[in-house]
Amino acid sequence: MSQIDLDAVPGFAPDDDVPIAYLQRTRDWYLGLGYGNPYRWAHYAQVPFQPLAKPLAQCTATIITTAAPCQPGQGPQAPGTAYNAAAKFYAVYSGDTGTDHDLRVDHVAIDFKHTSLEDSSSWFPLPALRRAAAQGRIGAMAPRFHGVPTHRSQRHTLAVYCPEIVSRCRADRVDVAVLVPNCPVCHQTLSLVARHLEAAGIATVVMGCAKDVVEHVGVPRFLFSDFPLGNAAGRPRDPESQTLTLELALRMLESSPGPRTTMQSPLRWSESHEWKLDYSNIERVSPEEVARLRAEFDRAKATAKALRDAAA
DSSP: OOOOOGGGSTTOOOTTOSOOOHHHHHHHHHHHTTOOSOOOOOOOSOOOOOOOSSOGGGOEEEEEEOOEEOOTTSSOOOTTOOOOGGGOOOSOEEEETTSOOOEEOOOTTOOTTTOOOOOGGGTOOHHHHHHHHHTTSSSEEOSEEEEOOOOSOHHHIIIIIHHHHHHHHHHTTOSEEEEEOOSHHHHHHHHHHHHHHHHTTOEEEEEESOHHHHHHHOOSEEEEOOSOTTOTTOOTTOHHHHHHHHHHHHHHHHHOOSSSEEEEOSOOSOSOOHHHHHTTOGGGSOHHHHHHHHHHHHHHHHHHHHHHHHHO
16 A cells, blocks of 8 residues: 655645744753753643623623833834843733723744734734724723733742732723733733632633643633734734634633633634744754854843842
């Protein structure tokens, strides 16, 4: 019997056209840069789950984001620029959902090469959620959305950020929360926040691009978009994809049967999957570039530490 050439079978995808394994990729990346003591990611066996207590059309919804408000005077923050540690924030903040906001994605592990980061609606779905409220898809927008800092310390996130978000959501009488992370550690942070909100009786759905990180932590509902980091709410400059992505998240709030429910968006980023092979791939970086990146990362860490110390 002749063997079938699977590469020639119509519809078969390449073997490496799969979600990026961010846990392993980032481990290999930092080891390749010369850092030891690999990071230990949060991981739970049990996951809280809060079913909707009433129809979604009667629920008050909010957004939880890790995007940072633009900070004039804190260095370059134009869309698509390299990581700027000085533009980070170190405390939970809130914003009026009735107005527009200039939020930026400026995290150390964002894929700046394969996405422009020019359309904030692809990481901060406030316009799409407002439209959903206007159409009666949700009952109402909460008066505030909330921003959570990206913090590698799980202890600090659990002790400080999670209770603060729960407190603010309760004050606003929030029924459901849509959480939209950006970098890999952001995905961990908002997964921890989602768990706290669910335990407090607020139903959540995480919209993200780092599948393995979110599922490793363990969340009630997860809408996965196989897109470059920073695009969890849909393709940039593509309102239809943004509307569809939010609608899929809302359907998960209504129909997920229990915790650890993951749905993958049917949308593809592009015809090519090459972007998945580039992301933080130490095998595609020259020794000279490794040295430059190590020095750049050390400078960013020093800047971030100084800002954290000043904010403490």
